[in-house]
Amino acid sequence: MKTLSITVCNCALLVRRRNSVGNRNRNRVNLSYISSSSSSAPTLICRSKSKSQTDSLRVLEWDKLCDVVASFARTSLGRQATKKKLWSLDQSFDESLKLLEETEAAIKMLEHGSFCLDLSSIQISLVELGIRNARRKMSLRAEQALEVASLLRFFENLQLDLKAAIKQDGDWYKRFMPISEMIMLPVINRSFIKLVEQVIDIDGKIKDSASSDLRLSRERVQTLERKLQQLLEAIVRSQKATESVMVVAEIDGRWCIQTSSSQLTSVDGLLLSSGSGGGTAAEPIAAVSMNDELQSARASVAKAEAEILSMLTAKMQMDLDQIEDVMRYSIKLDVINARATYSRAYGGAHPDIYLPPEDGVESESLSAGEQSLEKNFSGEESLPRKEWLLYLPRCYHPLLLHQHKKRIRKTQEAVKYHKTADTVSGAPPIPADFQISKGTRVLVITGPNTGGKTICLKSVGLAAMMAKSGLYVLSSESARLPWFDNIYADIGDEQSLLQSLSTFSGHLKQISEIISHSTSRSLVLLDEVGAGTNPLEGAALGMAILESFAESGSLLTMATTHHGELKMLKYSNSAFENACMEFDDLNLKPTFKILWGVPGRSNAINIAERLGLPCEIINSARELYGSASAEINEVILDMERYKQDYQRLLNESRRYIRISRELHENLLTAEKNINDHATKERLKMRQELIQAGSMARSTLRRTLQQFRVSAAQSSRTKEATQLQTQVKTTKDGDNATPSPSMVARRPISEDSAQKGNTKLPEVGDAVFVSSLGKKVTVLKVEQSKKEILVQVGIMKMKVKLTDVVA
Numbered sequence: 001m002k003t004l005s006i007t008v009c010n011c012a013l014l015v016r017r018r019n020s021v022g023n024r025n026r027n028r029v030n031l032s033y034i035s036s037s038s039s040s041a042p043t044l045i046c047r048s049k050s051k052s053q054t055d056s057l058r059v060l061e062w063d064k065l066c067d068v069v070a071s072f073a074r075t076s077l078g079r080q081a082t083k084k085k086l087w088s089l090d091q092s093f094d095e096s097l098k099l100l101e102e103t104e105a106a107i108k109m110l111e112h113g114s115f116c117l118d119l120s121s122i123q124i125s126l127v128e129l130g131i132r133n134a135r136r137k138m139s140l141r142a143e144q145a146l147e148v149a150s151l152l153r154f155f156e157n158l159q160l161d162l163k164a165a166i167k168q169d170g171d172w173y174k175r176f177m178p179i180s181e182m183i184m185l186p187v188i189n190r191s192f193i194k195l196v197e198q199v200i201d202i203d204g205k206i207k208d209s210a211s212s213d214l215r216l217s218r219e220r221v222q223t224l225e226r227k228l229q230q231l232l233e234a235i236v237r238s239q240k241a242t243e244s245v246m247v248v249a250e251i252d253g254r255w256c257i258q259t260s261s262s263q264l265t266s267v268d269g270l271l272l273s274s275g276s277g278g279g280t281a282a283e284p285i286a287a288v289s290m291n292d293e294l295q296s297a298r299a300s301v302a303k304a305e306a307e308i309l310s311m312l313t314a315k316m317q318m319d320l321d322q323i324e325d326v327m328r329y330s331i332k333l334d335v336i337n338a339r340a341t342y343s344r345a346y347g348g349a350h351p352d353i354y355l356p357p358e359d360g361v362e363s364e365s366l367s368a369g370e371q372s373l374e375k376n377f378s379g380e381e382s383l384p385r386k387e388w389l390l391y392l393p394r395c396y397h398p399l400l401l402h403q404h405k406k407r408i409r410k411t412q413e414a415v416k417y418h419k420t421a422d423t424v425s426g427a428p429p430i431p432a433d434f435q436i437s438k439g440t441r442v443l444v445i446t447g448p449n450t451g452g453k454t455i456c457l458k459s460v461g462l463a464a465m466m467a468k469s470g471l472y473v474l475s476s477e478s479a480r481l482p483w484f485d486n487i488y489a490d491i492g493d494e495q496s497l498l499q500s501l502s503t504f505s506g507h508l509k510q511i512s513e514i515i516s517h518s519t520s521r522s523l524v525l526l527d528e529v530g531a532g533t534n535p536l537e538g539a540a541l542g543m544a545i546l547e548s549f550a551e552s553g554s555l556l557t558m559a560t561t562h563h564g565e566l567k568m569l570k571y572s573n574s575a576f577e578n579a580c581m582e583f584d585d586l587n588l589k590p591t592f593k594i595l596w597g598v599p600g601r602s603n604a605i606n607i608a609e610r611l612g613l614p615c616e617i618i619n620s621a622r623e624l625y626g627s628a629s630a631e632i633n634e635v636i637l638d639m640e641r642y643k644q645d646y647q648r649l650l651n652e653s654r655r656y657i658r659i660s661r662e663l664h665e666n667l668l669t670a671e672k673n674i675n676d677h678a679t680k681e682r683l684k685m686r687q688e689l690i691q692a693g694s695m696a697r698s699t700l701r702r703t704l705q706q707f708r709v710s711a712a713q714s715s716r717t718k719e720a721t722q723l724q725t726q727v728k729t730t731k732d733g734d735n736a737t738p739s740p741s742m743v744a745r746r747p748i749s750e751d752s753a754q755k756g757n758t759k760l761p762e763v764g765d766a767v768f769v770s771s772l773g774k775k776v777t778v779l780k781v782e783q784s785k786k787e788i789l790v791q792v793g794i795m796k797m798k799v800k801l802t803d804v805v806a
Contacts, residue, residue, distance in 0.1 A: 050513070052488055052510065052514050053486060053488070053517070055510060056461075056487060056488045056489040056490075056525075057087070059490075059491040059492050060458055060461045060465075060487070060489050060491070060525075061399055061458070062086075062087070062089075062462065062465055063087065064399055065086075065398055065399060065466075066082075066083045066086040066087050068398070069083075069086060069339065069342045069471065070082040070338065072338040072339075072341040072342045072345070073334050073335065073337070073338040074118050074119045074334055074337070074338075075119050075120070075124040075125075076124065076125055077125065077331050078119065078331055078335055078338065081332075082334075082335045082338045082339075085335060085469070086469050086471075089486075089487075091469065091470075093353075093355045093483045096353060096467070096468050096470065097353070098470075099470025100350065100353070100470050101178060102179060102336045102339075102470060103340050103343060103470050104350055105175070105176045105177060105180070105336075106179060106336045106337055106339070106340035107343065107344055108176060110337075110340060110344065112165065114161050114164070114165055115158065115161050115162070116157070116158070117158075117336075117337040117340075119154065119334050121150070121154075122150050122151050122154060122330075123147050124147075124151070124327070124330065124331065124334075126143055126144050127144070127147045127148050127151050127327050128327065129141075129144055130144030130147065130148050130316070131148075131320065131327060134316050134320055135320065138313075139306065139309045139310050139313050140312055140313045141309070142205060142305075143204035145196050145309070145312045145316070146200050146202075146204050148192075148316065148323060149192065149193045149196035149197065149200075151326060151327060151330060152188050152192065152193050152323065152326060153193055154330070155186060155326050155329070155330060156188045156193070158183050159183055159184060159188065162176070162180060162184065179333070182329055182332065182333065183329075183333075185325075185329070186322060186325050187322050188322075188326070191315075192315055192319065192323075195315060199308055199312070206305050206309075210304075210308050211307070211308060213304045213307075214301065214304035214305060214308065217297055217301040217303075217304055218301055220297045221294065221297045221298055221301060224290055224293055224294040224297055227290060228255040228287055228291065228294065229248060231284075231286060231290070232248040232255055232256070232257055232284065233248055235284055236248060236257060245259065246259050251281050253294075253295060253298070254272065254283055254291045254294075255283070255291060255294070256272050256281045256282055256283040256284075257282055257284065259280050259281075259282075268284060268285050270282060270283045270288065339471050342471065343471055346401060346402070346405075346474055347474065348471065348472025348473055348474050348475075349473060349474075349475050349476055349477045349478075349479050350479075351463075351466075351467040351472065351473045351475075351479045351480065351481060352479065352480040352481075353467050353468075353481060353482065353483045354480075354482055354483065356482045356483070356520075356521055358519075358520055387437060387438040388435060388437060389437060389438045389439075389440060389482065389556065390434060390435075390436040390460070390480070390481045390556065391434065391435050391436075391478065391479065392433070392434040392435075392460070392473065392475045393433050393434075393435075393476045393478055393479070394431040394433060394475055394476045395433070395434055395459050395460075395463060395473065395475040395479075396431050396459070396474040396475070397458060397462070398462055398466070398474050399462075400429040400455070401428075401429055404428050404429055407426060430452075430591075430592040431475075432455075432456055432593065433593075433594060433596075434459075434460060435596060436577065437577070439574065439575070440556070440575065440577045441549065441550040441553075441554075441555075441556065441576070442557045442558075442559065442569070442575055442576045443556070443557070443558045443559070443576075443577050443578075443579060444559055444560075444561060444566050444567060444569065444577070444578055445558065445559070445579045445580065445581070445594075445600075446560070446561060446566075446578070446579075446580045446599060446600030447560075447580050447581025447582075447600045448581065448590055448603060451581035451583065451590035451592065452590060452592040453527070453560040454491060454527050456558075456560075457489070457491060457560065458489075458491070460525070460558060461487050461489055461523065463475065464481060464484050464487055464523055465487055467481060467483070468483060482555060482556075483521070484521060484522055484523040484555065485519055485521040485522060486517070486518070486522045486523070487522070487523045487525070488514040488517070488518055488523070488524050488525070488554075489524075489525040489527075490507055490510045490511055490514065490525070490526050490527060490529075491527040492527065503532045504531075507528075507532060511529075511545060515548070515549075515553065518549075518554045519554070520553075520554070520555055521554075521555050522555060523554060523556050523558075524549060524553065524556070524557040525558050525559075526546075526557065526558070526559040527559075527560050528560055528561060529542040529546065529559045529560070529561050530563055531561070539563040539565040542559075542561060542565075542566055546559055546566065546569065546576070547569070550575040550576065567599035567600065570599075577597070578597060578599045578600075579595065579596050580594070580595050580599060580600030581593070581595075581600065582595050582644075585603070585606065585610075588607055588610055605618060605621050605622060605625065608621070708771055708772070711771055711773040711774075712770065712771045712773070714773050715770045715772075716770075719770075760781060761781065761788060761804060762781065763778055763779065763780065763781065764777065765777075765778045766778075767790075767804050767805070768804070768805040769790065769799050769804060769805070770803050770805055771799065771800075771803040772799070774792070776791060776792050776799075777790060777791045779791055779796065782798075786801045786802075787799065788801065788804065
């Protein structure tokens with residue numbers, strides 16, 4: 001029977017793989033899961049599940065968690081699709097990885113802050129109806145066309161936001177994969193959006209400016225209604241003698257006069273109706289023709305509106321496939337956004353899931369991720385390397401955490417509105433650490449009643465289903481667990497009066513179904529295995545069941561029990577592991593914490609003693625219980641203490657390591673800040689020095705230029721004075737010879753220098769420079785450049801030959 005069930009399961013997995021490969025070649029998204037009508041219960045959606053699977057999901061309360069996650073979807077169709085997709089749990093390993101990638105990408109987009117994945121402003125059901133009408137060649141309604149345009153505009157803005165982010169940093173496209181590809185794939189019909197904006201207002205009504213016929217028809221309707229009101233009001237004012245109250249009203253689209261009494265009025269007209277209150281309504285003869293004309297005008301308005309809607313429908317039909325793709329991608333984005341928003345709101349962590357081998361044989365080598373995980377969580381560096389089959393540190397039960405957050409919100413709202421809260425927030429749920437090493441096939445959890453054993457089973461089962469469905473698990477960042485093909489659970493009271501089954505029989509029937517359907521990749525959760533019958537027989541049956549699962553059953557079986565015999569299986573079979581729920585002996589309360597590798601001990605006699613049971617009864621009970629059992633309890637108690645001390649020291653060491661890492665990061669940050677500051681200061685000083693040098697050179701050039709100008713002016717003034725003096729002394733002689741100074745101070749012209757008429761100055765000569773007004777020493781003559789290099793005091797400078805006076 002079991003071999004047959006495994007073969008069928010493998011065939012189904014093969015079919016799903018082939019389908020998934022075929023679906024990769026299609027660009028369109030398969031939205032067969034979208035239904036226009038709401039499903040009454042998730043169990044009605046997936047009928048292919050076996051009874052054991054359905055019962056397992058029910059006892060684990062997976063349907064309640066599906067409702068919680070679906071509430072984060074922003075559209076009605078998104079909520080239906082989210083609930084259906086989560087409830088199915090038919091994902092392959094590759095599909096689960098892709099779902100987690102989508103959730104991670106959506107979280108990155110939400111954290112980026114530039115993207116809006118909230119579709120709550122769009123009535124997606126109207127979009128679906130509009131597409132359906134267009135597909136059936138039926139005319140759109142105005143509100144449907146408006147919502148279709150709103151959806152296209154939303155997706156267009158999403159594409160623009162993504163392009164803007166990619167423009168800033170090209171790596172964002174890869175970081176947002178596969179959502180970025182999903183966003184950029186559809187083609188948005190911008191012309192349809194503009195057309196809808198032109199003819200339909202924000203309230204979903206067709207604008208008067210949509211067509212001239214519509215505007216004229218509406219103006220005609222308004223004119224006729226105004227004239228009818230004036231006519232009827234005048235008739236009412238003329239009926240002053242009547243005792244009944246008369247008002248102008250519109251009944252069935254026709255304007256009339258309505259009276260408060262049942263007596264016929266003196267108004268000549270047609271009786272339209274008689275109300276239940278005894279009143280009457282009459283349409284005056286004078287208003288009949290105008291009412292008929294009003295009906296005709298309204299028909300013209302309806303005809304003009306129908307023509308506009310037909311035009312919109314025809315425009316939409318041209319790109320109907322593209323619009324339908326946009327709707328499908330929008331619903332899929334809404335589903336992804338629901339998963340991401342839930343994961344962020346409840347502090348979830350991305351789970352590291354892996355595919356276990358089908359034969360259950362684990363590889364001896366460690367991957368890089370496993371080595372990193374081992375290094376972080378092995379506890380001590382000197383311990384041998386250890387591989388984890390399942391590691392969920394600080395794992396919360398999602399429904400308990402949801403209830404706690406719900407109580408907190410109610411309390412905050414009560415305080416906000418100055419009301420007394422009916423319920424207080426209470427203590428938060430206590431997380432549990434799950435660490436199951438590879439090689440362990442069966443985990444036996446013992447502990448007192450109401451100690452949290454069942455909650456632990458449900459927490460692991462829900463975490464496995466959340467990871468498989470693309471949700472973050474409510475654990476710390478190092479969460480790691482295998483991908484399970486199915487999760488089976490036998491939890492709670494399975495008594496059935498209709499089938500005449502006792503509690504014990506109900507459990508056995510469910511376990512039998514689990515054995516026949518489970519595979520080497522299944523997770524099995526058994527609560528109080530072997531309970532409900534004779535303790536000796538129940539213990540023997542429980543041992544046989546667990547040994548069966550350990551040998552050829554599921555990948556991992558977790559069982560809770562009160563039978564002491566089941567705790568001994570670890571010491572005869574390496575596939576078994578023990579764990580117990582911690583109990584506070586002083587306060588006589590469970591702590592809801594798990595002690596790993598330690599079997600649970602009996603606390604009944606000690607609790608009875610602390611509760612004040614007579615000493616004679618306590619002593620007699622201990623004698624009947626036996627000294628050997630008491631010694632075993634003492635050993636277990638010592639083991640619990642050592643385990644608690646070890647855990648306390650381990651937590652302290654982790655805290656110190658975390659603090660040292662934070663200090664190291666702070667030091668690195670401080671060092672980087674100091675280096676950056678020093679670099680900035682050096683650059684700043686360099687810029688200041690460069691700027692100061694530039695200013696100094698500019699000032700020097702300006703001063704030298706001013707000095708040259710002033711020297712030239714003084715030289716010209718001196719020459720002019722000398723010439724005037726010589727003119728006065730030689731005014732009587734026409735043939736007078738010029739003074740030697742005038743001849744000596746004649747400037748050397750360019751032409752004379754080229755012709756050789758005037759001797760060029762030589763190196764070492766003392767010449768007079770007119771622009772400087774003083775004699776200088778020639779250092780170098782550059783005839784080709786018509787310049788000479790001279791020395792003026794301690795300065796060297798170049799002057800033109802034309803400034804040199806011979």
